[in-house]
Amino acid sequence: MSTTAIRASAGTSSAGMVRTGSRPRRHYGTHIFLTVMAVMWLIPLGWSLFTALRPVASTNKYGYFSFGGDFNFDNFVQAWTQGGFARYFWNSVIITVPAVLLTLFFASMMAFAVSRVNWKFNITLLIMFTAGNLLPPQVLAAPLFEMMKHFEVPYSISDSGNMLNTYIAVITVNTAFQIGFCTFVLSNYMKALSADLTEAALVDGAGIWRQYWEIIMPLCRPAFAALGTLEVIFIYNDFFWPLLFIQSGDRLPITTAIKNLQGQFLNDYNLMAAGAIITVIPTLVIYLLLQRQFVAGLTLGSSKG
Structure with missing residues (x-):
């Protein structure tokens, strides 16, 4: 085999190795774990905000685990002044x-x-x-x-x-x-x-x-x-x-x-x-x-x- 052919073969194989080795590794398990943990940390904050936006009358009528009733900022105004x-x-x-x-x-x-x-x-x-x-x-x-x-x-x-x-x-x-x-x-x-x-x-x-x-x-x-x-x-x-x-x-x-x-x-x-x-x-x-x-x-x- 000629020197030119050897160099071409070596260049092709090395380029293939670079392309193969340059593929980013996908950490699906890490992403799933971080997503689950983020959701778990945000649930209490989101639920508190959801509860704060509902008047107590709507909660008493429909229950805490419901979406019925009105949503407003009256609780925030009252809490700021009363507290x-x-x-x-x-x-x-x-x-x-x-x-x-x-x-x-x-x-x-x-x-x-x-x-x-x-x-x-x-x-x-x-x-x-x-x-x-x-x-x-x-x-x-x-x-x-x-x-x-x-x-x-x-x-x-x-x-x-x-x-x-x-x-x-x-x-x-x-x-x-x-x-x-x-x-x-x-x-x-x-x-x-x-x-x-x-x-x-x-x-x-x-x-x-x-x-x-x-x-x-x-x-x-x-x-x-x-x-x-x-x-x-x-x-x-x-x-x-x-x-x-x-x-x-x-x-x-x-x-x-x-x-x-x-x-x-x-x-x-x-x-x-x-x-x-x-x-x-x-x-x-x-x-x-x-x-x-x-x-x-x-x-x-x-x-x-």
Whole structure:
């Protein structure tokens, strides 16, 4: 066989291998599983929205598992006014925004210390911060309540002279509990960044603070977007700590506003469903606005060597 024929045969066979190997693998099982799980997660939200759009009279007449009757937004209007959601939503903003910012700031400094600085207790401190998340909040409820009760503050901050019934107590505890998780995520992300960045900055005379603030922090924006989205959802939806530390009704967050929709002898579940939907709307809006940054923050570090 001639050389030309051999080359042509080899080219044909290799092209066939490329065409055969380039076929995308179809993961039908994965797609079916993800679709089923997505539907299962959306069913409660969809059913709550369906119930909220129906007047209680239609539900009593036709039943919950029916499509008869009217559909309107009267339950949402009544829930907003009766539950005082405007005031409770502002309370949630006062608690959530500082708590998220403080959590990301302190966690980023700790993550930088354990991932970009070589010293003796890197792994030990990282384990300690992460281990704090393993404790259930209910275990520390009594000690933290007594601590806030005996921590004296000026009466200009608290009516009782201690940390109870203040936003500061809820912000402090939420920040302390979330720092461990954020430190773990940010430290892994910072470890994936090239060491040449900080080494070159060190040669140019940049100190630790400048390396942290001007070099590492800008590169961690996708991670901050992902963690910021998660932390807003976690702290905004928190019900336990505000209910434990805040005793005044006018300072409670929006997650406790639904109890104002409960009747003395009978509960209007259509009205309560509308209140629950109103509570969920801010977190859905934040997630949709930061969806691209959220996904980028979760996947960007996975491709780094």
